[in-house]
Amino acid sequence: MSHILRIENLHVSVNDKPILRGVNLVIKFGETHALMGPNGSGKSTLGLAIAGHPNYQITEGSIWLDDVNLTELEADERSRAGIFMAFQRPVAIPGVKMADFLRHAATNVRRPDRKEGEDLIAMREFRKELKGKMEQLKMDPEFARRYVNDGFSGGEMKRAEILTMAMLSPKFSILDETDSGLDADAVRLASASIAEIGRDKMGLLIITHHDKLLEHNPPQFTHVMLGGRIVETGGAELARQLHDHGYDRIRKAYPDAEAANQQMLAKEEPLAV
Amino acid sequence: MSTDTSTNETIGEINKYDFRTESKAVFKARKGLDAQIVEQISEMKNEPAWMREFRLKSLEIFHSKPMPKWGGSIDVDFQDIFYYLKPTDKQGRTWEDVPQEIKDTFDKLGIPEAEKKFLAGVKAQFESEVVYGSLKEDLVQQGVIFTDTDTAVREHPDLLREYFGTIIPPNDNKFAALNSAVWSGGSFIYVPKGVKIDFPLQAYFRINAENMGQFERTLIIVDEGASIHYVEGCTAPMYSSESLHSAVVEIICKRGSRCRYTTIQNWANNIYNLVTKRAVAYADATMEWVDGNLGSKLTMKYPAVYMLEPGARGEILSIAFASAGQHQDAGAKLVHAAPHTTGQIISKSISKNGGRASYRGLVRVEKDARKSKSNVVCDALILDSKSQSDTYPYIEILDQDVSIGHEASVSRIGEEQLFYLMSRGLSEAEASTMIVNGFIEPLVKELPMEYAVEMNRLIQLQMEGSVG
Numbered sequence: 109m110s111h112i113l114r115i116e117n118l119h120v121s122v123n124d125k126p127i128l129r130g131v132n133l134v135i136k137f138g139e140t141h142a143l144m145g146p147n148g149s150g151k152s153t154l155g156l157a158i159a160g161h162p163n164y165q166i167t168e169g170s171i172w173l174d175d176v177n178l179t180e181l182e183a184d185e186r187s188r189a190g191i192f193m194a195f196q197r198p199v200a201i202p203g204v205k206m207a208d209f210l211r212h213a214a215t216n217v218r219r220p221d222r223k224e225g226e227d228l229i230a231m232r233e234f235r236k237e238l239k240g241k242m243e244q245l246k247m248d249p250e251f252a253r254r255y256v257n258d259g260f261s262g263g264e265m266k267r268a269e270i271l272t273m274a275m276l277s278p279k280f281s282i283l284d285e286t287d288s289g290l291d292a293d294a295v296r297l298a299s300a301s302i303a304e305i306g307r308d309k310m311g312l313l314i315i316t317h318h319d320k321l322l323e324h325n326p327p328q329f330t331h332v333m334l335g336g337r338i339v340e341t342g343g344a345e346l347a348r349q350l351h352d353h354g355y356d357r358i359r360k361a362y363p364d365a366e367a368a369n370q371q372m373l374a375k376e377e378p379l380a381v
Numbered sequence: 382m383s384t385d386t387s388t389n390e391t392i393g394e395i396n397k398y399d400f401r402t403e404s405k406a407v408f409k410a411r412k413g414l415d416a417q418i419v420e421q422i423s424e425m426k427n428e429p430a431w432m433r434e435f436r437l438k439s440l441e442i443f444h445s446k447p448m449p450k451w452g453g454s455i456d457v458d459f460q461d462i463f464y465y466l467k468p469t470d471k472q473g474r475t476w477e478d479v480p481q482e483i484k485d486t487f488d489k490l491g492i493p494e495a496e497k498k499f500l501a502g503v504k505a506q507f508e509s510e511v512v513y514g515s516l517k518e519d520l521v522q523q524g525v526i527f528t529d530t531d532t533a534v535r536e537h538p539d540l541l542r543e544y545f546g547t548i549i550p551p552n553d554n555k556f557a558a559l560n561s562a563v564w565s566g567g568s569f570i571y572v573p574k575g576v577k578i579d580f581p582l583q584a585y586f587r588i589n590a591e592n593m594g595q596f597e598r599t600l601i602i603v604d605e606g607a608s609i610h611y612v613e614g615c616t617a618p619m620y621s622s623e624s625l626h627s628a629v630v631e632i633i634c635k636r637g638s639r640c641r642y643t644t645i646q647n648w649a650n651n652i653y654n655l656v657t658k659r660a661v662a663y664a665d666a667t668m669e670w671v672d673g674n675l676g677s678k679l680t681m682k683y684p685a686v687y688m689l690e691p692g693a694r695g696e697i698l699s700i701a702f703a704s705a706g707q708h709q710d711a712g713a714k715l716v717h718a719a720p721h722t723t724g725q726i727i728s729k730s731i732s733k734n735g736g737r738a739s740y741r742g743l744v745r746v747e748k749d750a751r752k753s754k755s756n757v758v759c760d761a762l763i764l765d766s767k768s769q770s771d772t773y774p775y776i777e778i779l780d781q782d783v784s785i786g787h788e789a790s791v792s793r794i795g796e797e798q799l800f801y802l803m804s805r806g807l808s809e810a811e812a813s814t815m816i817v818n819g820f821i822e823p824l825v826k827e828l829p830m831e832y833a834v835e836m837n838r839l840i841q842l843q844m845e846g847s848v849g
Contacts, residue, residue: 159804162796183803184812193804199797203819209805212815216806224811255819272805 111137111190113158113280113311117169120150120157127153127372129336130169135311137279140325142347143315145333146355148373151315152196154333155282159193160186173279187213188220190279192310194269194286201256206268207238209256210275217276241274245301262289263298270301280311287321299324319351332358335368398616398647402486402589406508410465412592416440419562422465426531426565429538439551439561446555452741453679453708457625457653462594464563466508472529473513483507490616492585499831501580502527506597507587509565520578526571527582530598533569540571545600548631548659556655560596560629567597567628572607572638581610581643581829586626588617588652594625601632601640603666608639612832616676619649623678626652632660634668636690641669645832647839648677650706658684659714665692671827672699674711675839683741685714688722688753695724700824702843703736703768712741712773717753717783724755729821733764733843739771744778744785751782761791762820764813814844 113135120128128150135141143151157164158171160183171178178186201209215228228234238252247267257265266286273281283302287295295318303324306312314321322344330346331338334355339362340346350358359366408425410418419440423433448455473479476493487493487505496503502516504527511529520527526537533541551561568584588595603609617624626648634640640660648654654677660668670684686695701709709732715724730738740759761770772789794816802812817840818825825833 161800161804182809183800184806184808187804187806195801199795199801201798201802201816201819203822204815209802209815212807212811213802213805216808216811224808255822276805 111174111279111311112172114172115154115158115169116172118154118157118166118171119168120153121165121167122153122163126167127336128157129368131336131338133331133338135280135313137311138308139329140307140312140314140327142322142327142330143313143333144317144330144347144350146359146369149333149369150336150372151333152284153336155193155284155313155315158186158282159183159191184216187276187278188217191282192273192276192278192280193282194266194273194284196284196288198257198265198269200258200260202258204256205253206256207235207252210238210252210272213272214275217278238275241271244304245271245274246297247271263291263294266290266294266298267301270298270305274305278310280313281306282313282315284315285317286314287316287318292320295320317351319348322347334358334362335365336372337365339365398490399618399649400489401618402482404468404480404482404507404589406466406468406590407470408465408467409463412463413460414440414462414464414563418464422563422565425465425467426534428534431542432534435546435551436562439558442551443555443558443562446552446558448555449681452681452710455653455655455679457623461592461622462625463590463592464594464596465565466590466593467510468507469510469512472511472532474515476513479505479513483512486587486589487513487585490585490587490614492583495583495831499580499829500583501578502582504529504568504584505587506566506584506595508590508593508595511566516582520576523576524573525576525578526569528569530567530569530600531565533600537569537571540602541569541600544602544631544633546631548633548661549629549657554657556627557629557657560598560627560657563594564596564598564629567599568601568611569599570601570609570611572603572609574604575606576604577608578610581612583612583614586613586615588624588626591620592622592624594627597628599628599630601630601642603632603634603638603640605635606637607635610641610643610829612643612645612829615644615646615648617649617652619651621651623651623653626654626656628656628658630656630658632668634660634662634666634693636664637666639667641671642684643671643673643828643832645673645675645836645839646677646680647675650676650678650704652677654680654682656680656682658682659687660685660695661687661689662693662695664690667694667696669696670698670713671824672697672711673824673836674699674701674709675843677707677709679708679710681710683712683714683743685716686724687716688719688724690719691721693719693722695722697726698824698827699726699728700821701728701730701738702840703730703732703738704843705734705736708737708739710739710741712739714743715745715755717744717746717750717755720749720751720753722750722753724753726755726757726759727823728757728759729824730759730761730770731764731817731820732761732768732770735767737769737771739773741773743775745776746778746780746783746785748779750780753780754784756786757788759789760820762817763791763793764817810844814841817844
């Protein structure tokens with residue numbers, strides 16, 4: 109399989125305030141990219157703009173999945189085209205069981221032309237698949253009967269996102285701090301799960317502050333974001349360097365981007381999902 | 382075929398129920414309401430004098446009472462309604478005994494099929510009269526009575542008269558008085574001491590004719606230690622003029638008994654649905670109302686439980702769905718009249734397309750009802766900016782040593798919830814439906830499986846075309 113996610117000169121505003129100021133990024137199927145950068149630099153914004161959040165207005169530039177211009181599609185159409193984002197803080201959907209939600213989602217993603225009201229994946233087949241994936245991720249089968257993200261601990265939320273990714277097998281996944289708020293064991297488990305589900309089976313864009321996730325999922329490319337732009341790109345060693353020494357070198361090397369970043373931080377925080 | 386299945390585009394949401402049956406009535410009283418009509422109904426039914434007197438007295442009370450000044454606006458011309466329509470001469474014991482066109486109606490509504498699958502007994506009311514009735518033989522052997530209320534007046538006069546009109550007397554409210562004057566049909570149930578009925582008994586109420594008023598009267602007596610689950614379904618086709626459904630339901634739960642009364646109402650959008658439902662629960666008895674209100678132009682319905690002796694429990698689970706042109710003024714009423722009684726109200730309302738859903742509830746704790754507990758939770762979900770939700774919670778506490786909780790929430794379908802589900806491949810419409818189904822899940826999971834499936838399907842129909 110050869111798919112390409114191509115982001116060209118992307119400018120994104122939230123409530124008419126510019127956040128991204130010309131992002132260029134190319135991810136090929138099977139590659140792992142790390143996206144790093146200080147708070148407020150626009151990392152989550154990039155993810156949400158790719159996923160199609162309606163509050164993230166694309167004012168310039170485009171996002172292509174192969175020859176499909178994603179910027180013209182709604183979030184559900186992007187998902188069916190093969191885009192997935194694991195959210196930092198996924199919202200709860202009370203009363204909706206994980207299994208029902210996943211069955212509906214998986215059916216739509218696998219049969220993008222399905223009309224509303226048409227049959228879902230057969231129950232028996234689906235249950236078997238879900239059970240298999242949950243075993244693989246060392247999840248309690250009871251989890252499938254719980255309501256989506258309702259009362260989940262931080263760790264459970266992240267694992268539910270990884271399970272969803274496993275069931276939807278996207279072409280490209282954006283993982284937004286899938287390791288944040290977890291204890292060491294949970295980070296290890298999440299990292300190993302991502303490696304097992306995602307590595308070589310999709311293109312990965314991993315947004316992270318930590319190195320544990322990247323230890324299990326060594327990136328071919330590391331991008332550093334500052335002030336709404338990617339200011340530097342390197343290999344796995346760049347991620348290690350940033351993790352060990354922080355962003356002081358970057359801030360000094362790109363004063364314009366640093367000024368933009370400070371300006372954005374002073375404004376209200378962008379919506380995070 | 383004598384049934385007309387043509388549907389009306391504008392009311393596509395309820396089209397499964399929107400068919401009319403060409404049915405010749407055996408007897409139809411003239412339009413309008415006066416003592417002569419009331420006497421005629423009583424005479425047609427060959428009633429004893431006491432019942433005729435009861436009706437006439439109730440008619441006077443009806444005339445003397447003003448229209449309620451709260452709730453929704455009721456624009457009914459009481460003289461433009463048919464109060465009594467007898468569709469057939471006799472009641473069927475098998476579906477073959479039921480006139481073909483009426484049987485077709487209930488076939489379409491799936492009643493005989495449901496009966497075969499999971500019901501312990503069925504009553505089917507068409508216009509004013511119950512046209513079909515059945516009860517499993519073993520329940521008959523155990524002394525269970527499940528009949529229509531007219532038959533009960535003739536065959537169980539002492540039992541009926543002991544309770545009839547005692548829980549909801551005619552002077553309770555204007556529409557209880559109206560029902561008491563012109564009532565016809567409804568279920569009469571007696572469950573003897575210690576008899577537990579495992580499968581639901583169901584009654585299905587169908588209004589078919591235009592300008593028809595339906596005024597069934599239900600009386601359920603659950604004797605000591607007995608238990609029952611009774612389910613009612615209601616539908617009507619769409620006509621250009623309004624119809625009236627005004628029922629009275631009285632329930633007596635004796636010591637240690639249990640009664641659950643489930644309603645799934647899906648009236649056409651021009652029915653005024655003004656119903657009085659009340660139960661009394663004695664020591665350690667449990668009364669549960671599960672009340673699903675879809676359809677109708679205006680529904681005013683507040684199922685009540687009066688807890689009269691220690692240990693009594695009352696639970697009311699209510700859901701209302703109001704769409705364009707609809708006002709659901711629904712709620713609940715709990716009266717703690719004895720110590721150590723426990724009550725719970727869970728109300729869920731959904732409004733969309735300019736619909737209005739109101740919760741109106743009362744919790745009253747009488748003096749000396751110490752150590753009583755009551756909890757009220759009402760959640761409203763508003764699907765768009767045209768729609769409305771109101772909450773009118775009344776709490777009257779006359780004893781200090783009690784525990785009363787009240788929580789209310791109003792939410793709009795969250796942008797973040799929609800985006801989350803859409804980012805997983807669900808269309809906006811599917812995502813909205815999923816959020817609504819999740820919202821009412823606490824109620825749906827209380828329903829027997831067959832009704833849960835039906836409830837979800839009805840919600841789906843209501844949601845279609847709600848987005849974009």
